[in-house]
Amino acid sequence: MxxxxxxxxxxxxxxxxxxxxxxxxxxxxxxxxxxxxxxxxxxxxxxxxxxxxxxxxxxxxxxxxxxxxxxxxxxxVGCLIEAPALYDFLSARKNLEIAASYYDDIDDYRIEEMLNITGLVKFQNEKVKEFSFGMKQRLGLALALISNPxxxxxxxxxxxxxxxxxxxxxxxxxxxxxxxxxxxxxxxxxxxxxxxxxxxxxxxxxxxxxxxxxxxxxxxxxxxxxxxxxxxxxxxxxxx
The missing domain is CATH 3.40.50.300 (P-loop containing nucleotide triphosphate hydrolases)
Structure with missing residues (x-):
């Protein structure tokens, strides 16, 4: 269970x-x-x-x-509850890099994987403040999944x-x-x-x-x- x-x-x-x-x-x-x-x-x-x-x-x-x-x-455990906690003035990639830094075994490959899975790879270097609501939701999901929970x-x-x-x-x-x-x-x-x-x-x-x-x-x-x-x-x- x-x-x-x-x-x-x-x-x-x-x-x-x-x-x-x-x-x-x-x-x-x-x-x-x-x-x-x-x-x-x-x-x-x-x-x-x-x-x-x-x-x-x-x-x-x-x-x-x-x-x-x-x-x-x-x-x-990964979670996305209410609005995702994002750094609006940083890029999508930087948000994921910060999240990955809390873990010992999350490397650049996993960051690339999450950008591709969520369809954000084309926008990885754009600031999150420019994202649509749906893009922010996808980034929030990427953050919830990045540690392979x-x-x-x-x-x-x-x-x-x-x-x-x-x-x-x-x-x-x-x-x-x-x-x-x-x-x-x-x-x-x-x-x-x-x-x-x-x-x-x-x-x-x-x-x-x-x-x-x-x-x-x-x-x-x-x-x-x-x-x-x-x-x-x-x-x-x-x-x-």
Whole structure:
């Protein structure tokens, strides 16, 4: 098991947050968190990568609790949560060089590989401030992948992208999973995107996890969107 989330609870002053979130991600999964904005997806991911402390509950990565091995497990985890952290006045290549410098075994070959994988090689020497939103998303994904992580956590990676950008990001994710066995946890409010990529899905709403299923099980309803709507309609009464 790559990731185990057990009864995570986090409440903000406005009453929003997450309540008793539990799920597990196995080696080689592309696991999707599907839910509307405000459902708790980003909060869950921030807790998983140690950017936020839960009120209660625990997270295990590679069978180790994150509080015990914070620095150790981060070596094998890549993430892109909310907007990518970029140096706008530096080039794409320089951003990747800085990220690579934090690791002992990331060389120029890997930087070239990431520029090619993400389609940024033509723009590698341009300052990031000149990039489109989609190009910044692709650079953020390159930064998440540069260390060859075993687990990659992506928060709404296709959000705000046009169709071409969405397809590009999707292909990168699926190729990394297929060719290197990289495990992904991906959040989105776009059912169709997760339907194409994921082998497992969890539905979230208003800070609660409503269901977890394999994609094969979910698609028995005809589509992931249909599965999502049925799940929401069944549980809406209990969320009032």
């Amino acid at each position: 790559v990731l185990k989330v057990d009864n995570l609870t986090k409440r903000y002053h406005n009453g929003r947050g997450i309540n008793s979130i539990s799920f597990s991600v196995d080696d080689g999964d592309i696991f999707g968190l599907l839910g509307p904005n405000g459902s708790g997806k980003t909060t869950t991911m921030k807790i998983i990568v140690g950017l936020m402390k839960p009120d209660s509950g625990s997270v295990e990565i590679f069978s180790n609790k994150i509080d015990d091995i914070q620095e150790k497990y981060l070596r094998d 075993k687990l990659v956590i992506l928060d709404e990676p296709a959000n705000g992208l046009d169709i071409e950008g969405m397809v590009s990001i999707r292909k990168i994710i699926m190729n990394e999973n297929r060719e290197k066995g990289t495990t992904f946890l991906i959040s989105s409010h776009l059912a169709h995107e997760l339907e194409i990529m994921c082998n497992k899905i969890a539905v979230m709403k208003e800070g609660r996890l409503l269901s977890v299923a394999t994609m094969e099980e979910a698609l028995k309803k005809g589509s992931l969107e249909a599965y999502f709507m049925e799940t929401i309609n069944k549980t809406d009464g209990g969320l009032q």
